[in-house]
Amino acid sequence: MLEKALKGSPKYYMWIGFLLLIILGASGVYLMQLMQGLTITGMSRDVSWGFYIAQFTYLVGLAASGVMIVLPYYFHHYKQFKDLVIFGEFMAIGAVVMCLGFIVVDIGQPQRMLNVLLYPTPNSILFWDMVVLNGYLILNVVVGWTCLECDRQHLPHPKWSKTLAYVSIIWAFSIHTVTAFLYQGLPGRHYWLTAILAARFLASAFCSGPAILLLVIMLTQKVSTFKANAEGIATLAKIITYAMCVNVFFFLLEVFTAFYSGIPGHMHSIVYLFVGVHGHHELVPFMWTAAVLGIGSLCLLIPPKLRDNMKLLPWSLAILVIATWIDKGLGLLIGGFNPNPFEQITPYWPTGKELIVSAMIYAIGALVVTILFKVATEVKEETGASQKPAASVEA
Amino acid sequence: MNHTRRNFLKFAGLTAAGLCVASAGSIMAAGAGATEKVSEKALKAKRWAMVIDTKKVGTKEAIDVLAKACHAAHNVPDIPGKQNVKWLWADGFEQAFDQPNNFMDESLEKRQFALLCNHCTNASCVRVCPTQATYKRPDGIVAMDYHRCIGCRYCMAACPFGARSFNFMEPRLHLDLTKLNKEFPTRMRGVVEKCNFCVELLAQGKQPACVEASAGALVFGDLSDPASEVRKVLREHYTIRRKPALGTEPSVYYII
Ligand code: SF4
Ligand code: SF4
Numbered sequence: 001m002l003e004k005a006l007k008g009s010p011k012y013y014m015w016i017g018f019l020l021l022i023i024l025g026a027s028g029v030y031l032m033q034l035m036q037g038l039t040i041t042g043m044s045r046d047v048s049w050g051f052y053i054a055q056f057t058y059l060v061g062l063a064a065s066g067v068m069i070v071l072p073y074y075f076h077h078y079k080q081f082k083d084l085v086i087f088g089e090f091m092a093i094g095a096v097v098m099c100l101g102f103i104v105v106d107i108g109q110p111q112r113m114l115n116v117l118l119y120p121t122p123n124s125i126l127f128w129d130m131v132v133l134n135g136y137l138i139l140n141v142v143v144g145w146t147c148l149e150c151d152r153q154h155l156p157h158p159k160w161s162k163t164l165a166y167v168s169i170i171w172a173f174s175i176h177t178v179t180a181f182l183y184q185g186l187p188g189r190h191y192w193l194t195a196i197l198a199a200r201f202l203a204s205a206f207c208s209g210p211a212i213l214l215l216v217i218m219l220t221q222k223v224s225t226f227k228a229n230a231e232g233i234a235t236l237a238k239i240i241t242y243a244m245c246v247n248v249f250f251f252l253l254e255v256f257t258a259f260y261s262g263i264p265g266h267m268h269s270i271v272y273l274f275v276g277v278h279g280h281h282e283l284v285p286f287m288w289t290a291a292v293l294g295i296g297s298l299c300l301l302i303p304p305k306l307r308d309n310m311k312l313l314p315w316s317l318a319i320l321v322i323a324t325w326i327d328k329g330l331g332l333l334i335g336g337f338n339p340n341p342f343e344q345i346t347p348y349w350p351t352g353k354e355l356i357v358s359a360m361i362y363a364i365g366a367l368v369v370t371i372l373f374k375v376a377t378e379v380k381e382e383t384g385a386s387q388k389p390a391a392s393v394e395a
Numbered sequence: 396m397n398h399t400r401r402n403f404l405k406f407a408g409l410t411a412a413g414l415c416v417a418s419a420g421s422i423m424a425a426g427a428g429a430t431e432k433v434s435e436k437a438l439k440a441k442r443w444a445m446v447i448d449t450k451k452v453g454t455k456e457a458i459d460v461l462a463k464a465c466h467a468a469h470n471v472p473d474i475p476g477k478q479n480v481k482w483l484w485a486d487g488f489e490q491a492f493d494q495p496n497n498f499m500d501e502s503l504e505k506r507q508f509a510l511l512c513n514h515c516t517n518a519s520c521v522r523v524c525p526t527q528a529t530y531k532r533p534d535g536i537v538a539m540d541y542h543r544c545i546g547c548r549y550c551m552a553a554c555p556f557g558a559r560s561f562n563f564m565e566p567r568l569h570l571d572l573t574k575l576n577k578e579f580p581t582r583m584r585g586v587v588e589k590c591n592f593c594v595e596l597l598a599q600g601k602q603p604a605c606v607e608a609s610a611g612a613l614v615f616g617d618l619s620d621p622a623s624e625v626r627k628v629l630r631e632h633y634t635i636r637r638k639p640a641l642g643t644e645p646s647v648y649y650i651i
Contacts, residue, residue, distance in 0.1 A: 108546020
C-alpha cells in the first residue's frame with residue numbers, strides 16, 4: 001500500500017519537499033548539538049529538562065488520544081467513527097515517533113541508549129515508559145495497517161486484529177499514565193507530586209489530542225476527496241468538550257488544595273507560574289494566555305449551536321490546543337523545576353537551536369502522518385467507503 | 396575506577412545469564428566482592444556517614460577550601476553560569492534546610508552550610524535511574540558509572556537536594572589540564588556526576604578529600620558502629636539533616 005504515498009499532486013510533493021527541507025536543515029543543528037553537547041540548549045543544572053521533554057509529554061497525550069475514537073468504535077460499536085478509526089491509529093503512530101525522537105535528542109549520550117535494554121531496571125519508570133511506548137507503536141502499526149489492507153481488499157478484518165485493538169485501547173491509557181508517573185513519583189517536586197497528575201494528563205490529552213486530530217482531518221478533507229462522517233465529527237467535538245471540562249476541573253482541584261491548605265511548597269510553583277516570585281515573571285503572560293484561551297474554548301464548545309458550527313469549530317479547537325500546549329508544553333516542566341530545591345528561581349527559555357531541533361522532530365512526525373494519511377485517504381477513496389457520508393453532509 | 400568497571404562487566408554477565416529480574420541490590424552485592432580485593436588497607440563500613448560541624452566550618456571561604464579540595468581530587472570543571480558542575484558548595488540556612496525562620500539568631504542567619512550529595516538510604520536518584528548507572532553500594536555510598544550513564548537526567552529531577560550536575564559541555568574545556576589528578580578520570584560530555592564520598596580514597600585507606608581539608612570540622616565514619624567517631628559526635632551534639640520529611644534518609648548530618 002505504501003506505493004500510494006508516492007503518487008500525488010504537485011501540492012503534495014511540495015509539502016513533502018518542504019518537510020524534508022526542514023528535516024535536512026535542522027539536522028545540521030542537531031549535529032552541532034551532538035558535537036557540542038546539550039549546552040546549546042537553555043537547560044541548566046536547575047532546570048535539567050526543558051522543551052524537548054515537554055514536547056515529549058505533550059505528544060504522548062496526542063498518541064493516547066486516538067483511543068477517544070477507537071474506544072467508542074470497538075467497545076460501543078459506534079459505527080459513525082468507522083472511517084475515522086484508521087486516522088486515530090495513524091495519528092498515534094506519528095505521535096509516538098515524535099515522542100521517541102524527542103527522547104533521543106534530549107539524552108546526553110544517545111549512542112548508549114540501548115543500555116536501557118541491556119540493563120533492564122524495573123524500578124525505573126523510564127524503563128516502563130520505553131516499554132509501553134514501543135509496545136503502543138507496534139500495536140498501532142499492526143492493527144492500523146492490517147485493517148486498512150483488509151478494507152482495500154474488501155475482506156473482513158481478522159479476529160486477532162480486533163483483540164489487539166482491545167489491547168491497544170487499554171494500552172493507550174497506560175502510556176499516558178506511565179508518562180505521568182515519570183513526574184509524579186519524585187520527592188521534592190511539589191508541582192508534580194500530586195495523585196491527580198496522571199488524571200490531569202489523561203484529561204488534557206483527551207481534549208487536545210482529538211482536537212489536533214480533528215484539525216488534521218479537516219485539513220485532509222480540504223486537500224483530498226475524503227469526507228469524514230459529519231455525525232462522527234460532531235460526536236468527537238462533544239468528547240473534546242467533556243474532556244476539556246474535566247481538564248479544567250482537575251486543574252482547579254490542584255489550585256484549591258494548594259491555596260486552601262496554604263502549604264508553601266504546594267503554592268510556590270503555581271504562584272511562580274501565574275504571578276511570579278522573586279522578581280521572576282517569565283511565564284506569567286503565557287499562563288494567563290492559557291487560562292483565557294482555555295475558558296474561551298469552553299465558551300465556544302459548550303453551547304451546541306457554536307460547537308456544531310463547522311466554520312467556528314476549527315478556531316475553537318485551535319485555541320484549545322494552544323491553551324493545553326502552554327499548560328503542558330511549557331508550564332508543567334518549568335513550573336515543576338521552579339522553585340528549585342533551594343527555593344530559588346532559575347529562569348529557563350528554550351534557545352533558537354533547541355527550537356530548530358524540535359522543529360526537526362515535528363517535521364519528521366508531520367512527514368509520517370502525511371504519508372500514512374495519504375495512504376489511508378487513497379484507500380478510502382478507492383473503496384468508496386468515504387464517499388457516501390459526503391453526500392449526507394450536503395444533504 | 397577500574398574495579399568499578401570490572402564490577403559492571405561482571406554483572407553485565409550476570410544479567411546476560413538471565414538474572415535480569417534480580418533486584419538491583421543483590422546484583423550490587425555480587426559485585427562488591429571485587430571491590431574488597433582492591434587494597435588491604437581499604438576502609439570498610441556498613442553505612443558511611445558524615446557529620447559537618449557548621450560552627451567550625453560556616454563561612455563561604457571555609458567551605459570553598461573544602462570544595463577546592465574535592466574538585467581538585469575529582470577533576471570537577473569550573474564552568475561559569477547555569478550549566479555549572481559542582482560536587483560540594485556553600486549555601487544559606489533557608490536554601491539548605493527548606494525551613495525559613497524569620498527571627499533566627501544572627502550568627503545562624505549569616506552562616507553558610509556545606510552542601511553535597513547525602514548518599515541517601517532511600518535514594519530517589521537510584522530508584523529512577525533506567526540503567527543502574529547510579530547505584531547503591533553495600534556500604535551505603537551512592538555511586539555512579541560514568542560509562543553507563545545515558546544522560547537522561549532523570550536522576551537530577553529525582554534528587555530533592557540539587558546534588559547532581561550534568562556535563563552539558565566537554566568538561567575538559569574548563570579544566571586546567573596541567574593540574575589534572577591522574578588518579579581520577581575526567582568525565583565525557585553528556586553524563587551526570589556528583590559527590591562519591593571519595594570511594595577511590597576509601598579504597599586506599601584514606602579519608603575523603605573534604606574531610607582531610609576540614610581540620611576536624613567534618614567527621615566521617617561508620618554509622619552502624621556505635622563506637623565510631625561519627626556516632627560519638629552525633630551523641631554529643633544536636634544535629635539535623637536536610638529535608639527529612641521526604642524520607643530519603645540522608646547520611647550527612649549537620650551540627651547546628
Ligand atoms: S542527595 Fe540526591 S543524588 Fe545524593 S543520594 Fe540523595 S537523592 Fe541521590
Ligand atoms: S542521567 Fe545517567 S545516572 Fe542519571 S538517571 Fe539517567 S542514566 Fe541514570
